[in-house]
Amino acid sequence: xxxxxxxxxxxxxxxxxxxxxxxxxxxxxxxxxxxxxxxxxxxxxxxxxxxxxxxxxxxxxxxxxxxxxxxxxxxxxxxxxxxxxxxxxxxxxxxxxxxxxxxxxxxxxxxxxxxxxxxxxxxxxxxxxxxxxxxxxxxxxxxxxxxxxxxxxxxxxxxxxxxxxxxxxxxxxxxxxxxxxxxxxxxxxxxxxxxxxxxxxxxxxxxxxxxxxxxxxxxxxxxxxxxxxxxxxxxxxx
Amino acid sequence: xxxxxxxxxxxxxxxxxxxxxxxxxxxxxxxxxxxxxxxxxxxxxxxxxxxxxxxxxxxxxxxxxxxxxxxxxxxxxxxxxxxxxxxxxxxxxxxxxxxxxxxxxxxxxxxxxxxxxxxxxxxxxxxxxxxxxxxxxxxxxxxxxxxxxxxxxxxxxxxxxxxxxxxxxxxxxxxxxxxxxxxxxxxxxxx
Numbered sequence: 227x228x229x230x231x232x233x234x235x236x237x238x239x240x241x242x243x244x245x246x247x248x249x250x251x252x253x254x255x256x257x258x259x260x261x262x263x264x265x266x267x268x269x270x271x272x273x274x275x276x277x278x279x280x281x282x283x284x285x286x287x288x289x290x291x292x293x294x295x296x297x298x299x300x301x302x303x304x305x306x307x308x309x310x311x312x313x314x315x316x317x318x319x320x321x322x323x324x325x326x327x328x329x330x331x332x333x334x335x336x337x338x339x340x341x342x343x344x345x346x347x348x349x350x351x352x353x354x355x356x357x358x359x360x361x362x363x364x365x366x367x368x369x370x371x372x373x374x375x376x377x378x379x380x381x382x383x384x385x386x387x388x389x390x391x392x393x394x395x396x397x398x399x400x401x402x403x404x405x406x407x408x409x410x411x412x413x414x415x416x417x418x419x420x421x422x423x424x425x426x427x428x429x430x431x432x433x434x435x436x437x438x439x440x441x442x443x444x445x446x447x448x449x450x451x452x453x454x455x456x457x458x459x460x461x462x463x464x
Numbered sequence: 465x466x467x468x469x470x471x472x473x474x475x476x477x478x479x480x481x482x483x484x485x486x487x488x489x490x491x492x493x494x495x496x497x498x499x500x501x502x503x504x505x506x507x508x509x510x511x512x513x514x515x516x517x518x519x520x521x522x523x524x525x526x527x528x529x530x531x532x533x534x535x536x537x538x539x540x541x542x543x544x545x546x547x548x549x550x551x552x553x554x555x556x557x558x559x560x561x562x563x564x565x566x567x568x569x570x571x572x573x574x575x576x577x578x579x580x581x582x583x584x585x586x587x588x589x590x591x592x593x594x595x596x597x598x599x600x601x602x603x604x605x606x607x608x609x610x611x612x613x614x615x616x617x618x619x620x621x622x623x624x625x626x627x628x629x630x631x632x633x634x635x636x637x638x639x640x641x642x643x644x645x646x647x648x649x650x651x652x653x654x655x
Contacts, residue, residue: 241553242553243550243555243556246553247551250539250556250559251537364500365500365501365502365503377539377542377550378550378556
């Protein structure tokens with residue numbers, strides 16, 4: 227019964243409604259930013275910015291192309307952050323929705339190892355060491371509403387529903403888009419619950435749009451070891 | 465902790481981290497179930513129209529039923545024919561029209577050549593505006609054009625706006641501007 231997003235970047239106009247709706251619903255403060263010569267603002271995800279429309283300008287086939295990528299947590303099916311934390315009070319999965327959720331107890335974790343475990347470079351740390359990221363608007367989803375970013379999207383870029391439905395929608399859109407963009411693809415469909423449709427090489431959109439091969443091939447040695455030791459560790463605790 | 469609804473929302477919602485990392489205690493079980501509770505659960509719902517562009521998107525305003533009745537949330541109205549729940553970045557931010565510490569609540573005046581703004585009363589401001597409109601209009605008023613034809617116009621004032629007005633307000637506004645003799649009347653949705 228896991229929920230999933232389908233983010234169709236071919237429809238995105240970078241209006242940033244999702245970004246603002248996310249801030250609005252979560253009562254997050256604004257960032258103080260400076261003009262860096264791009265409309266992408268703020269520059270990066272932060273402790274109080276869970277959603278960010280990344281914008282890149284690329285010359286593709288001698289034509290200026292503006293690529294938009296509404297970046298957010300992917301709510302991984304096997305979440306490396308959750309496995310690295312090994313503390314369900316700090317990072318846990320909501321079994322009903324599949325959302326990966328962070329609590330205030332993330333303060334007790336080693337923030338750097340959690341952040342570096344994320345193949346998509348999503349979690350961000352506050353000064354006091356608490357870590358935050360997108361929570362899939364779990365409160366809304368439990369009450370039959372769509373996440374704030376999806377509800378507000380005027381173009382149909384952001385979609386949310388049962389994982390199977392989103393996969394089907396993704397495949398349907400991919401087939402349609404392929405006619406015009408032969409290199410179009412869905413990103414990391416088997417690993418994540420936030421499925422992106424892109425028309426060009428994912429690295430042009432964002433360095434971490436897709437999980438790097440090194441991370442994709444498996445979890446880090448440290449996490450693998452811990453996973454192996456888990457049955458023993460829980461025995462030890464008894 | 466003994467909290468009313470509003471304070472409860474502030475505690476749970478206004479922490480920099482939002483619901484995801486907020487807590488009202490140190491036992492995590494209530495936090496986890498609290499994280500599933502909607503902040504708009506006990507709020508009153510009112511519909512409104514976004515004040516920005518001329519599209520006229522519908523929105524739902526959630527206000528606190530108790531105490532000060534302040535705004536908890538504003539989001540797109542899924543039943544509205546224009547936007548069907550969608551809002552752009554400006555529309556998604558309209559809660560800040562009321563819930564914003566930087567919002568001006570009194571008219572401000574900066575005198576010519578002055579470098580600072582000062583607070584003035586509504587009466588003073590309205591009086592001053594009327595006075596200046598009258599003076600500018602009278603000074604630049606043309607009864608006839610160069611060919612001697614009667615025009616009764618002023619080209620000293622122009623009007624741009626307003627997308628936030630409805631049909632009836634536009635009529636009153638148009639009548640006001642025409643009675644002053646304005647000919648430069650434009651609507652920003654066309655610009």
